[in-house]
Amino acid sequence: xxxxxxxxxxxxxxxxxxxxxxxxxxxxxxxxxxxxxxxxxxxxxxxxxxxxxxxxxxxxxxxxxxxxxxxxxxxxxxxxxxxxxxxxxxxxxxxxxx
Numbered sequence: 001x002x003x004x005x006x007x008x009x010x011x012x013x014x015x016x017x018x019x020x021x022x023x024x025x026x027x028x029x030x031x032x033x034x035x036x037x038x039x040x041x042x043x044x045x046x047x048x049x050x051x052x053x054x055x056x057x058x059x060x061x062x063x064x065x066x067x068x069x070x071x072x073x074x075x076x077x078x079x080x081x082x083x084x085x086x087x088x089x090x091x092x093x094x095x096x097x098x
Contacts, residue, residue: 059092 045052054061063085070081 057092059088063088 044050053064055064066081067085070078070085073081
């Protein structure tokens with residue numbers, strides 16, 4: 001059995017540059033634009049719509065605090081925080097089934 005090769009078909013359509021030949025130039029000087037500060041709500045109570053600051057589960061509460069703190073980090077550093085939070089939440093959920 002043969003499988004098709006991934007990717008576009010040979011001779012297929014490839015979009016070109018936009019009409020008018022516009023190419024973005026170098027920055028015009030001045031301060032670089034800053035990303036707006038983001039407030040990450042911990043969780044939202046579906047019944048009331050209010051933000052829940054604590055769930056009552058210590059591991060989950062700690063993850064929520066770490067995610068709120070991660071919003072203040074540089075994007076590259078946020079990845080590690082999100083991965084760690086994901087790991088803890090997976091382990092917590094797996095422990096519920098036991």
